Amino acid sequence: xxxxxxxxxxxxxxxxxxxxxxxxxxxxxxxxxxxxxxxxxxxxxxxxxxxxxxxxxxxxxxxxxxxxxxxxxxxxxxxxxxxxxxxxxxxxxxxxxxxxxxxxxxxxxxxxxxxxxxxxxxxxxxxxxxxxxxxxxxxxxxxxxxxxxxxx
Amino acid sequence: xxxxxxxxxxxxxxxxxxxxxxxxxxxxxxxxxxxxxxxxxxxxxxxxxxxxxxxxxxxxxxxxxxxxxxxxxxxxxxxxxxxxxxxxxxxxxxxxxxxxxxxxxxxxxxxxxxxxxxxxxxxxxxxxxxxxxxxxxxxxxxxxxxxxxxxxxxxxxxxxxxxxxxxxxxxxxxxxxxxxxxxxxxxxxxxxxxxxxxxxxxxxxxxxxxxxxxxxxxxxxxxxxxxxxxxxxxxxxxxxxxxxxxxxxxxxxxxxxxxxxxxxxxxxxxxxxxxxxxxxxxxxxxxxxxxxxxxxxxxxxxxxxxxxxxxxxxxxxxxxxxxxxxxxxxxxxxxxxxxxxxxxxxxxxxxxxxxxxxxxxxxxxxxxxxxxxxxxxxxxxxxxxxxxxxxxxxxxxxxxxxxxxxxxxxxxxxxxxxxxxxxxxxxxxxxxxxxxxxxxxxxxxxxxxxxxxxxxxxxxxxxxxxxxxxxxxxxxxxxxxxxxxxxxxxxxxxxxxxxxxxxxxxxxxxxxxxxxxxxxxxxxxxxxxxxxxxxxxxxxxxxxxxxxxxxxxxxxxxxxxxxxxxxxxxxxxxxxxxxxxxxxxxxxxxxxxxxxxxxxxxxxxxxxxxxxxxxxxxxxxxxxxxxxxxxxxxxxxxxxxxxxxxxxxxxxxxxxxxxxxxxxxxxxxxxxxxxxxxxxxxxxxxxxxxxxxxxxxxxxxxxxxxxxxxxxxxxxxxxxxxxxxxxxxxxxxxxxxxxxxxxxxxxxxxxxxxxxxxxxxxxxxxxxxxxxxxxxxxxxxxxx
Numbered sequence: 001x002x003x004x005x006x007x008x009x010x011x012x013x014x015x016x017x018x019x020x021x022x023x024x025x026x027x028x029x030x031x032x033x034x035x036x037x038x039x040x041x042x043x044x045x046x047x048x049x050x051x052x053x054x055x056x057x058x059x060x061x062x063x064x065x066x067x068x069x070x071x072x073x074x075x076x077x078x079x080x081x082x083x084x085x086x087x088x089x090x091x092x093x094x095x096x097x098x099x100x101x102x103x104x105x106x107x108x109x110x111x112x113x114x115x116x117x118x119x120x121x122x123x124x125x126x127x128x129x130x131x132x133x134x135x136x137x138x139x140x141x142x143x144x145x146x147x148x149x150x151x152x
Numbered sequence: 153x154x155x156x157x158x159x160x161x162x163x164x165x166x167x168x169x170x171x172x173x174x175x176x177x178x179x180x181x182x183x184x185x186x187x188x189x190x191x192x193x194x195x196x197x198x199x200x201x202x203x204x205x206x207x208x209x210x211x212x213x214x215x216x217x218x219x220x221x222x223x224x225x226x227x228x229x230x231x232x233x234x235x236x237x238x239x240x241x242x243x244x245x246x247x248x249x250x251x252x253x254x255x256x257x258x259x260x261x262x263x264x265x266x267x268x269x270x271x272x273x274x275x276x277x278x279x280x281x282x283x284x285x286x287x288x289x290x291x292x293x294x295x296x297x298x299x300x301x302x303x304x305x306x307x308x309x310x311x312x313x314x315x316x317x318x319x320x321x322x323x324x325x326x327x328x329x330x331x332x333x334x335x336x337x338x339x340x341x342x343x344x345x346x347x348x349x350x351x352x353x354x355x356x357x358x359x360x361x362x363x364x365x366x367x368x369x370x371x372x373x374x375x376x377x378x379x380x381x382x383x384x385x386x387x388x389x390x391x392x393x394x395x396x397x398x399x400x401x402x403x404x405x406x407x408x409x410x411x412x413x414x415x416x417x418x419x420x421x422x423x424x425x426x427x428x429x430x431x432x433x434x435x436x437x438x439x440x441x442x443x444x445x446x447x448x449x450x451x452x453x454x455x456x457x458x459x460x461x462x463x464x465x466x467x468x469x470x471x472x473x474x475x476x477x478x479x480x481x482x483x484x485x486x487x488x489x490x491x492x493x494x495x496x497x498x499x500x501x502x503x504x505x506x507x508x509x510x511x512x513x514x515x516x517x518x519x520x521x522x523x524x525x526x527x528x529x530x531x532x533x534x535x536x537x538x539x540x541x542x543x544x545x546x547x548x549x550x551x552x553x554x555x556x557x558x559x560x561x562x563x564x565x566x567x568x569x570x571x572x573x574x575x576x577x578x579x580x581x582x583x584x585x586x587x588x589x590x591x592x593x594x595x596x597x598x599x600x601x602x603x604x605x606x607x608x609x610x611x612x613x614x615x616x617x618x619x620x621x622x623x624x625x626x627x628x629x630x631x632x633x634x635x636x637x638x639x640x641x642x643x644x645x646x647x648x649x650x651x652x653x654x655x656x657x658x659x660x661x662x663x664x665x666x667x668x669x670x671x672x673x674x675x676x677x678x679x680x681x682x683x684x685x686x687x688x689x690x691x692x693x694x695x696x697x698x699x700x701x702x703x704x705x706x707x708x709x710x711x712x713x714x715x716x717x718x719x720x721x722x723x724x725x726x727x728x729x730x731x732x733x734x735x736x737x738x739x740x741x742x743x744x745x746x747x748x749x750x751x752x753x754x755x756x757x758x759x760x761x762x763x764x765x766x767x768x769x770x771x772x773x774x775x776x777x778x779x780x781x782x783x784x785x786x787x788x789x790x791x792x793x794x795x796x797x798x799x800x801x802x803x804x805x806x807x808x809x810x811x812x813x814x815x816x817x818x819x820x821x822x823x824x825x826x827x828x829x830x831x832x833x834x835x836x837x838x839x840x841x842x843x844x845x846x847x848x849x850x851x852x853x854x855x856x857x858x859x860x861x862x863x864x865x866x867x868x869x870x871x872x873x874x875x876x877x878x879x880x881x882x883x884x885x886x887x888x889x890x891x892x893x894x895x896x897x898x899x900x901x902x903x904x905x906x907x908x909x910x911x912x913x914x915x916x917x918x919x920x921x922x923x924x925x926x927x928x929x930x931x932x933x934x935x936x
Contacts, residue, residue, distance in 0.1 A: 042237035045311035053286070060769050064286040064758070067600065067772055072237060074599050074833060074870075083772075098774040102749055105780060105877070 032113035034078045043073035050082065059090055077106035077113075084120055093127035100124060115144035207411060214415045217396060223334050223431060225555030225762055227546075229538050230318035231562040232602075232757070233282065233289075236296060237313060238306050241868035244298040246565055247275065253564060254280075254319055255455040255521070265291040266460045273297055274305070280457070282317035283764025284559065285757075289315050319564055320451075322535040324542065324551050333447030334555065334762070335458050337427040344446065344458075344466045345426060346504035351470055351495050353387040354502070357422060361388045361413035388413040391429045435469070436476040438523075443476075453481065455521040463505065464513035467495040468520070481520045489518055532615035533592075533608035534562050537735075537755045540621070545768070555762030561602035561755050566595050566867055570605040570836070571612040573863035578610045578840070581855070589848055591840040592619035593859065594738040595867075598835045600772045601742065601751035606735075617843070624731045625824045625841060628817035629689045629852065631710070631728035633744060635698040636686050637778065637786040638709040642701070643906035648683040648789055649889040654693035659723045667723050669695050672818070672851075681889055683789045683903070687797030689816060691727055698726035712777050714739040714750055728817060734839045737828050741837065744786060744813075745830035747877070748778030780877035781906045787813050787872060788904050794829065798853050802829075802861035811871040812864065816852030823847055825855025832870040836860050880904050886915040894918020 030036075038044040050065035063086060070079050084099035100120040107114050118141035125134035234250055236242075251268055259267035262278040269276045274297040281291035294314045297305040308314035323331055349356045355363050363386050370384025385393065392412045393405070416425065431445040436452070443452050449469050450458040461469075471479050471491035481488035493514045500510040538560050542551060550556070570593040582589040587610070595605035608620040617623070639646040655676040659667040669691045671677075676692060685693040698706050706726060707719040715736065719725060732740065735753070743750045751774045759768040778786075790813035793799045798816045806812060814829020824841040825848070838856040842848045848855065876882065883905040886893040890911055893900035897917035 042239070042313055045313055048311070049286070060766055061286040063769065063771055064284065067757070068235060068286075070600065070772075071235065071597075072240075094775075095771075095773045098749070098776065101776045102774055105747065105749075105776075 029110065029112065032078075032108070032110045036108065037076045037078050038069075038073055041073050043069040043076065043079065046072070047079065047082065054086065054089075059086060062086055075106055077103045077108065077117075080106065081117060081120070084117075084124070088120065088124060088127075093124045097121055097124035097128070111144040111147060115141040118144065207415075210408070210412055211415050213396070214392075214412050215419055218416065218420065218428070223332060223555070224553045225334060226323040226331055227542065227551045227554070227556035227558050228320055229322045229324065229535060229558045229560050230282075231321050231560060231564050233284070233318040233559075234316040235313075236294070236303060236306055236308070236315065238303055240303045241301060242298065242303055243301045247296070247298055249568075250316065250319075250564065251275075251277070254316065257456075257460070262293055264460065266456060271295075273299060277316070279314065280317045282315075283557070283760055285760065285766040285769060288764065289317070318559060321531050321560070321562060321564075322538075324535070324539055324558075331441050331443060331448055332431060332445040333451060333458075334431055335445070335447035337423055337430070339459055340427075340430055340446065341459065341461065341466060343463055343499075343504060344430075344461075344470065346502070347467055347470045347495055347499045348387070348430075348473075350498045350502040350504055352390070352473060353385075356387050359386055359388075359417075361415070361417035362386055362410050385409070386413060387429055388416055388425055391425060391432060392416060394432045394434060395428070433473065434476060435472050436480060453520050462513070462516075463509060464492065464496065464516045465519065467492045467499070467513070468518060470495045481518045482523055485518055485520075492518070530613060531562065531567055531606070532613070533618050533620055534560070534567065534603070534606040534755070536608075536615070536618050537603065537606055537621060541755055541770075556767070557760040557762070557764065558756055559758040559760070561597075561604060561757060562606075563595075563602075563604040566834070566863075567605040567607070569863045569866040570595055570607045573859045573866070574607055574838070574840075575610050575612070576862065577859045581850075588842055589840055589850070589855075590619065590843060591838065591856075591859065592623060592734045593839075593863065594620050594734050594837045595863070596738050596742060596753060596835045597833060598742050598745035598830060599749075599751065599774075599833075601753045601774075602757075603738075603753055603755045604834070606755075619839065619843075620734045622733060623839065623841075623843075624733050624736075625826075625839060625845075626729055626731045626819040627737060628728040628819040628824060628826055629691075629694075630737060630741075630815050630817035630826050630828050631725060631730065632686055632689065632694050633786055633790055633815055634710045634713060634740075635694055635701065635706050635726055636682060636789055637713075637744075637782055638706045639682065639697055639701045640785045640906065640909075641705075641709070641779070641782045643781070643908035646682065646701070647885075647889070647903065647905050647909035648681065648785055649885040649901070649903045649905070649909075650682050651679040651889045652682055652685050652693045652697045653679050654685065654690045654696075657692050657695050657699075659695075659699065661722075669724075669727055681887075681901070681903075683792050684797075686789045686815070687792040687795075689793075689798050695723060695726050699723060710740065713741075713743050714777075728819070734837045737826070737839075738835060738837045741828045741830065741835055743777050744783070744790065745832075745835045746774075747787065747873075748776055748780060748783030749774045750777040751775075781879045784877055784880055785904055785906065790815055790829070791872065799827065799829065799857055801853065802857055802864075805861035805865035807869070809871070810869055811874060812869070813872060814860070816857060818851040818853075818855075821847040822849050822851060825850040826852050827856040827860040829860055829864070830872075831864065832872050834864060834867055834869060836863060838863075876904050879907050881907065881910065883910055884918070886917075888915075891915040 034044065034047055038047060046065045046069035050062040053062040053065060066079055066083050073079060080099045080103035084096045084103060087096035087099060100117050104114060104117045107117060118137045122134045122137035122141065125137060256266055256268045258269065260269050262269045262276045265278050265280040267278050274295055276293060276295050278293045279289065279291055282288045292309065295307040296303060306312060306314060355365060366386060367384040389409050392409050396412065431447065433445060435443045435449040437443065438452060443449055446469055447458050450456060450461055453468065454461060454465050468481055468488065471488060474491060478484065479488045479491050496505060496510050496514045499505040500507060538558060542558065574591050574593050578589050578591060590610050593605065593607040594603065596603055606620050608618045609616065640648065655678065657669065661667055671691050672689065677690060680693060682697065685697065703721040703723065707721050710719045715732065719730060722729065739753055742753065751772065754770050756770045758766060761767050791811055793815055794802055794812055799814055810831065812829060812831045814827060817826030818824065823845055824839065826839055828837040838859045840850060840855040882902055884893045884895050884900045884902050887899045890913065892911055892914045894917055897915065
């Protein structure tokens with residue numbers, strides 16, 4: 001009974017989708033950048049300082065800048081992403097995972113960005129030897145990269 | 153053994169007698185030989201050798217100690233630097249309070265670091281600069297406009313950021329109590345050196361360690377007084393005394409002092425000797441802490457760096473040298489003033505100060521800051537926390553000697569607000585001499601885990617028992633959010649709308665006792681939604697819920713939240729029989745405040761060496777311990793405690809639209825009053841009770857909540873997010889808690905619901921559109 005209903009629903013969806021197919025494709029989504037969250041915020045200046053400290057190999061200074069930036073913009077997903085990335089580059093996979101998950105919690109509705117965060121989680125889990133966790137994170141990333149295959 | 157002792161005296165007596173008799177006979181001959189020239193020559197040689205050896209020893213001692221002398225510099229603890237940026241919530245009043253605490257002085261042009269000017273609606277501030285792990289700040293002049301309780305405009309050059317240097321809030325010397333602030337000679341005001349030389353040792357630049365002129369003058373004075381009243385010591389001799397010898401005025405000391413002073417001058421320049429003197433000299437006592445050196449003296453007396461002192465203040469420091477206790481400007485202001493003016497006059501006579509300046513500065517008051525007004529040692533409870541943290545990572549001698557700079561997380565304004573709120577409330581409730589109630593406050597920035605304030609005593613300047621860290625008390629109803637969280641983590645069974653029976657409940661314990669909790673009002677309210685159980689803090693319903701969910705799961709949830717003590721699986725833990733310290737409660741509530749992310753609480757961010765080079769960081773780290781959905785639901789339920797539950801009286805102190813959450817707690821016999829609650833950026837835990845653990849007649853609502861509300865009302869707050877995470881939806885529910893309803897339908901209420909909790913059934917009122925669940929379920933059916 002339920003199965004038959006399911007088939008009927010798929011039929012309905014297929015019809016609707018065929019309608020969509022002739023519509024022009026949607027405009028590409030703007031890539032997620034720091035300025036989406038931090039434009040005009042003093043935290044942006046600190047983020048830039050952190051980036052240049054990192055380029056000069058000053059990890060501790062970069063981290064301090066990012067912590068200061070978070071005090072100013074505490075809900076910025078991007079700043080947590082930066083911290084996760086910093087931790088990953090410093091070999092602290094556990095710390096990176098925590099920050100990446102926090103970044104995901106605060107992330108705007110942006111599939112590619114969220115996928116990149118899940119990929120970061122996957123890398124961090126891999127490095128901690130958490131194969132199952134990494135696989136789960138990767139499949140979430142894949143689903144976001146390819147929304148058609150995305151389970152509801 | 154006993155035999156031996158009887159015989160020995162007899163034999164020795166006999167031997168002595170035998171030896172004595174010949175010497176008596178020939179007594180004249182050896183005496184004559186005593187004075188022979190040969191003997192004198194030999195003796196002179198021996199003395200010369202001994203003298204030379206002694207001198208060589210002294211020389212080695214002087215050089216070894218001076219060369220290798222490492223100043224014992226205790227670790228210094230600083231509050232968090234004050235970050236300034238446009239849009240920051242900061243009232244003009246608080247800004248001025250900060251400048252005052254940091255002893256910024258008013259100066260129309262803000263010409264030097266540590267000064268500021270009020271210019272209309274803006275402030276011109278000349279910051280002092282400091283070192284930090286990100287490089288820190290150089291001193292600079294900034295212009296800041298404050299209005300409407302925030303920074304409207306900041307002109308700081310560069311990328312528009314500025315920080316005020318962190319306020320020093322203490323130093324750590326676990327082994328001994330010697331304290332100093334090292335100042336290199338090039339940073340010492342030249343006038344101080346001029347005054348010092350003029351009053352203490354006018355021939356300093358000419359003599360070679362000792363001054364015969366000075367000695368003669370002292371001897372005359374001593375003869376007149378009939379005893380040792382003046383040393384006639386040069387600065388070099390005084391340094392020797394401070395460095396190597398005791399302060400006793402004995403002849404032997406004097407005899408050692410002179411050759412050592414000469415040796416010191418032989419090896420070291422006047423500049424080196426001066427620098428050592430200025431940093432070593434003893435200037436007084438602050439309780440158990442000995443004040444050494446002009447740098448610390450400046451801070452101790454005037455609350456400012458030495459470089460910022462004015463001539464009359466420098467003169468006060470020089471005045472102290474003659475007798476730190478006798479001329480103590482706090483206890484003996486008249487004497488100190490007289491001596492200070494003598495120093496100023498001598499400086500004028502020696503050409504170091506103009507007549508006009510003499511007139512000007514000798515008319516100034518002493519301007520010493522009152523003892524205890526300094527931020528140093530003002531926050532003993534917090535410093536205690538820092539000390540405990542440091543002791544885990546650094547050996548005591550490193551902390552006492554190496555001049556580490558510790559950057560802490562303390563927020564001075566949050567600390568002062570917490571102290572004020574606790575004191576004000578307890579003075580109202582428990583006035584008079586015999587104070588029985590005391591309390592503790594912990595304030596944390598939940599996202600980063602920074603401890604912003606820690607109060608452990610209603611008289612917050614008093615050190616002693618650290619209630620915030622060590623008073624372990626039953627947490628009472630503070631445990632209830634953990635019961636709710638454990639329930640909503642099983643969304644197929646429970647939602648916040650689920651009805652729970654509030655009525656008599658009895659549990660037979662393994663030892664045969666019966667546990668039968670009572671409600672606070674001794675009444676049973678019947679079935680009620682879980683959210684109301686929490687908001688109204690119903691004991692019997694919570695007990696029933698917790699037992700249904702499972703004690704093991706509740707205990708596990710408490711541990712997940714950060715309770716590090718073993719949580720026993722007794723039913724009484726559901727109502728908070730577990731005893732925690734206020735700090736541990738803050739740890740447990742921190743993940744509730746951040747939507748499920750656990751962050752280690754930290755009191756230190758950075759450790760720098762004495763030159764300001766970064767040594768270690770204590771970085772933020774965070775772990776997801778509770779899933780987004782259940783965390784959001786629990787936080788929302790805790791908001792209802794403040795909106796319409798046992799903490800609604802707090803609303804009067806808070807901005808109207810601010811969304812905060814929390815929980816009251818009261819232990820048996822009204823011994824402990826708790827409130828733990830948070831906004832998006834501040835988590836505060838308040839405990840009030842008695843040290844003797846007697847009944848205090850207080851509840852969480854009456855005893856602790858007012859402190860929390862007052863202090864939260866004084867700090868800039870951000871609302872908790874009302875946007876549900878993925879997997880949570882707002883749903884109108886029928887009062888039966890089992891059917892979806894719609895807005896405006898009878899007594900329907902709106903709840904955040906985990907998708908798995910949303911019932912299929914509706915009560916037929918309104919449409920199902922409101923949940924969105926129907927459509928989602930419909931799509932989900934495609935793949936089932």
